Amino acid sequence: MTRRAANGLGTIVKRKDGRYQAAVHVSTSTGETKRKYVYGKTWQEANDKRVEMLDNNRKGVPSIASSMRLGDYLDHWLEEIIRVERGPSTYSGYEIVVRRYIKKHLGTKKLNALTPTHVRAFVAKLRKEKTVLGKPLSDRYVQNVFETLRSALSSAMREELIGRNVARLVETPSRGGFDAEPLSEADARKFIAQVSQHWLCALWLILVTTGLRKGEVLGLTWSDVDMETGAFRVKRTVQRVRGQLLFGKVKTKKSKRTLYLGQVCLAALARYRQESIDRLKPPYNPAAGQPDDLIFVTSSGRVVEPRNVNTMLNRLLLQAGLERARVHDLRHTAATLLLMDGATIREVMEQLGHASIATTANIYGHVLDEAKRRMAARMDRLASPD
Incomplete structure (x- = not known):
């Protein structure tokens, strides 16, 4: 048996399983309208839920019941x-x-x-x-x-x-210690020397000197980079999600940022651009959604596969006589070396695109402690008598 309310106010029907089902056209959080169903053991229970959804419609609140699971x-x-x-x-x-x-x-x-x-x-x-x-x-x-x-x-x-x-x-569960595993300055220099002749030398240099995420580097286009000033915009990322290669927005609002490349990176990019002209061979095979002027592509014009970057890194580290590391450890390396060189925690936060300074401090607190000890040693030398 169907009991209809006034036009636009929905319907209530009894189901074969004995429950009552109410249906109303409601507003969703995206501003669209869709048919929503709620259930009750009695007609009155289903009607109460129907009235609640209609009341939400009147108030402009997306209709999902507060009593829902x-x-x-x-x-x-x-x-x-x-x-x-x-x-x-x-x-x-x-x-x-x-x-x-x-x-x-x-x-x-x-x-x-x-x-x-x-x-x-x-x-x-x-x-x-x-x-x-x-x-x-x-x-x-x-x-x-x-x-x-x-x-x-x-x-x-x-x-x-x-x-x-x-x-x-409820108190937030402790995150525990976070062990970033950056390369030391000496190992970073070995790594840079090893990648100097690699066809993706510019990519490795950007990773280890700017602290960009892997997906952010792979998402860079030539139009994002000013080759004269070194300014470049980070605004997209490339990732594999459940087997699908996707070009999307960067992780957070803070991740969308403008940074600068040093002269070494710019020179490597200029070499890479010239070499790419000779390396690219038709037929081209760009990925779905790939920007036309993506920087880091294979000889077929397709974005460099994110998983292959991991494989190449471990091969390069082995050749340089260094221990295995993750691509993300190059990001930690850049942040650590910047802090050790005197950069402030806020400067590093902006460089890395962290959502908050607390995130940066939590990850690199041990580096800050070391920097404080070095500052104390410098002031101790200043205070010591000749």
């Missing part, structure tokens, strides 16, 4: 907020965290009934969780999962679904 809200958050507002790699990372951990332990809890006690118990369970390889979750990953939940609940507050973010009432 957290797992259902997380699906909404991922699809209508994260997928729309953030890059594909961010969406993929959040989706994995939500699917593997948050929904597993908290997905059946009602959004408006979640308590700090639930969240604390969730964190305790995370510390006993295993990765797909059977290893315990790191302190850093536990904190990332917690921060994902907190971010989702903050969105629920902005959508006026809950009055407080209970995750903010």
Whole structure:
């Protein structure tokens, strides 16, 4: 039996399983309209949910019920907020965290009934969780999962679904020590000498001297770089996400920045540009969405495969007699050498494109301690009698 409300106010029907289903055309967080279904054990329960959605429509609030399960809200958050507002790699990372951990332990809890006690118990369970390889979750990953939940609940507050973010009432799990593994200055010089004749010499120099992320370097175009002044804009990234090669926005607003290349990098880029003219051979095979003037491409004109950069780096380090390292360690190397040379933590934060100075200080605090000791030694020499 179908009981219809006035035109535009939705319908309520009894399902074969005995439940009642209400359907209303509602507004989503993107401003679009879509048909939304809610359910109740009785007609009145389904009608109450229908009225709540209509009331949200009147107030201009996206219609998702505050009494919905957290797992259902997380699906909404991922699809209508994260997928729309953030890059594909961010969406993929959040989706994995939500699917593997948050929904597993908290997905059946009602959004408006979640308590700090639930969240604390969730964190305790995370510390006993295993990765797909059977290893315990790191302190850093536990904190990332917690921060994902907190971010989702903050969105629920902005959508006026809950009055407080209970995750903010729980102490953030300790991230533990973060061990950046930069090359020493001597090893960095060995590495630079080794890559001097490599066809991607300019790429390696940019990585180790500017601290760009791998995807940011691979996303550079010739139009991003002023070859006279050395100024260049970081505004896109290249990543493989679930097997798909994607060109997207940089990680955060702070990541979209203008930096400068030194003369050594500019000279290497100029050589690379000239050599590219001879190296490029048709037929060309650019990746989908690839900018026309991308800098770092293969002989077929296709963007350099991000995974191949890892392989090439380890081969170059081996040839230079150095230990294996990640491409990201070149970023740590640039930051560490800048700090050791007297750069301030804020300058390094801007260079790296970190979202906050706290992130930079957390990663490179040990370098700052060493710099402070060196400053104390300098002042000690100044204060010492001749």
